[in-house]
Amino acid sequence: MNNEVNVWLEQVFEFLGKELSLLENELKKRLLSFTENRIDLYNVFNYFFEIRGKRLRPILVLLSAGLARELRSKLNGKTSKTNETEIELAAALELIHNSSLIHDDIVDESSHRRGQVTLNHRFNNKVAVLAGDLLFSHAFLIMNKLEQPKISAILTETVEKMCQSEINEIISPFTNFEQYIAHLNAKTASLMSACCKSGAILAGADEKTVLALGEFGTNFGIAYQLMDDYLDDEQPKNFEVNLLLQAKIYCEKAKKNLKNFKNNEYKKLLLSLLQYVSDKPYLKLKESQENIT
Numbered sequence: 001m002n003n004e005v006n007v008w009l010e011q012v013f014e015f016l017g018k019e020l021s022l023l024e025n026e027l028k029k030r031l032l033s034f035t036e037n038r039i040d041l042y043n044v045f046n047y048f049f050e051i052r053g054k055r056l057r058p059i060l061v062l063l064s065a066g067l068a069r070e071l072r073s074k075l076n077g078k079t080s081k082t083n084e085t086e087i088e089l090a091a092a093l094e095l096i097h098n099s100s101l102i103h104d105d106i107v108d109e110s111s112h113r114r115g116q117v118t119l120n121h122r123f124n125n126k127v128a129v130l131a132g133d134l135l136f137s138h139a140f141l142i143m144n145k146l147e148q149p150k151i152s153a154i155l156t157e158t159v160e161k162m163c164q165s166e167i168n169e170i171i172s173p174f175t176n177f178e179q180y181i182a183h184l185n186a187k188t189a190s191l192m193s194a195c196c197k198s199g200a201i202l203a204g205a206d207e208k209t210v211l212a213l214g215e216f217g218t219n220f221g222i223a224y225q226l227m228d229d230y231l232d233d234e235q236p237k238n239f240e241v242n243l244l245l246q247a248k249i250y251c252e253k254a255k256k257n258l259k260n261f262k263n264n265e266y267k268k269l270l271l272s273l274l275q276y277v278s279d280k281p282y283l284k285l286k287e288s289q290e291n292i293t
Contacts, residue, residue, distance in 0.1 A: 006276060006279055006283050008272040008273065008275045008276040008279065009054065009272075009273075009276050011269060011272050012059055012063075012269050012272055012273065015265060015269055016059065016062055016063075016269075019062050019086075019087065019090075020055060020058070020059075020062075022087045023055065023058050023087055023090050023091060023094070024052075026087050026088060026090075026091040027049070027091055027094065027095075030091060030095070030138060030142075031045055031046065031049065033138075034134060034138045044119070044123060044127060044131055045131065047119070047122060048098070048102065048119050048131070049098075050116070051114040051115060051116055053097075053098075053114065055094065056192070056224075056273070057090075057093045057094055057096075057097045057191060057192065057195045058090035058091070058093060058094050058195075059273070060093075060192055060195035060196050060199065060217060060220075060273075061086065061089055061090040061093055061195045061196075061198065061199035062086060062090055062199065063199070063266050063269055063270050063273075064195065064196040064197075064199035064200045064203075064213045064217075064266075064270075065086050065199035065200065065202055065203040066203075066265075066266040067200070067209075067213070067261060067264070067266035067267060067270065068199070068200040068203035068204065068205035068209055068213070069203045069204075070262075070264050070266055071205065071209060071261070071262075072203070072204055072205070085146055085202060086199065086202055086203070088142055088145070088146060089142075089143075089146060089148075089151070089198060089199065089202055090199075091142060092139040092140075092142040092143055092146075092155075093139070093155075093191070093194070093195050093198070095135045095136070095138055095139040095142075096135070096136060096139045096155065096158075096159065096191065097191060098135055099132045099133070099135035099136045099139070100132075100162055100191070101113065102119055102120075102128055102129075102131055102132035102135070103129065103132045103166075104166070105118040105119065105120055105128070106120045106125055106128050106129055106132075107166060107170070119131060136159070139155075140152070140155070140156075143155060146202075148198075148201065148202065150201055151197075151198040151201055151202065154194050154197055154198055154201075155194055155198065158190045158191055158193075158194040161186040161190045162186060162187060162190060162191065164186060165182075165183050165186035165187045166187065168183070169183060169187075173238070174236070174238070175238045175239070176238070176239055177236075177239060177241050180236050180239075180241070181222060184221075184222050184225045184226065184229075185218060185221070185222060187225065188221045188222070188224065188225040189217065189218045189219075189220070189221025189222045189224075189225065190218070190221070191221070192217040192218070192220055192221035192224070193214045193215075193216075193217035193218040193221060194214075194217070195217060196213040196214055196216055196217035197210050197213060197214040197217065199213075200213045200214075212257050212258070212260065212261070213257075215254075215257045216254050216257035216258055216270065219250045219251075219253040219254035219257060220250075220251075220254045220273060220274060220277070222250045223247045223248075223249075223250035223251045223253075223254060223274070223277050224247075224277050226243050226246050226247035226250060227243070227244070227247040227277050227278075227280050227281070229243055230243035230244050230247060230281070231280060231281065244281065247277065247278075248278060251274045251277055251278055254274055255271065255274055258270060258271065
């Protein structure tokens with residue numbers, strides 16, 4: 001885990017400790033399966049996964065599924081826990097996310113990711129692009145095993161949107177705020193929305209619940225990317241926008257998406273993710289001050 005963690009994320013990690021441990025085991029198992037005991041192939045992927053991310057996408061899957069299960073238990077009087085299929089779904093979403101990171105690094109010609117040299121610089125573009133493709137394909141192998149056509153359709157459409165947005169940005173950069181938000185939606189928020197919707201669907205949620213959690217994922221994802229752009233000083237050049245203010249606005253929108261859910265630990269932790277986004281500037285400031293001292 002990198003050092004970009006605060007008290008809000010720590011609460012989530014603590015609550016989902018068992019599930020996230022199972023997720024790591026699942027990802028290791030998948031790594032071994034698609035490298036087929038080839039040490040050279042294993043070294044490529046092991047290098048990339050040596051420094052893990054925050055696992056936000058799997059966390060959204062698990063919290064959304066948990067919230068949906070809590071709602072169902074209130075209706076039918078039966079309680080249920082996280083099952084193996086939810087862990088597999090979470091792993092598939094994490095593979096899709098990491099595949100997109102590998103491809104982004106190639107397109108952006110990035111030299112570093114998560115504090116280490118990117119896959120394309122450590123090996124080369126040919127290896128990196130095929131590695132990203134392999135992660136994509138394995139994610140959908142997992143989805144086929146789950147036999148959830150509705151979820152598979154959502155994820156396929158999401159990957160299509162992500163690719164379209166990257167191509168559009170290269171060919172025809174956005175020139176106004178509406179285009180910029182549409183780009184952030186497709187680039188980042190669509191996958192987070194898919195995580196929330198697919199987790200809820202797998203847990204047996206009704207359409208209203210799936211829609212509400214999907215909207216939460218969209219607004220959370222836009223807020224998250226706005227805050228990242230603000231912190232990375234990636235202000236759009238063709239128009240003026242207060243990225244910090246807009247990030248807070250989308251956090252408020254996401255909060256409203258959960259207002260009709262009864263209070264429980266899953267809702268509390270989804271709200272904690274919003275607080276994490278809001279606190280990121282203060283976290284970065286604290287880290288910079290600590291580095292100076």
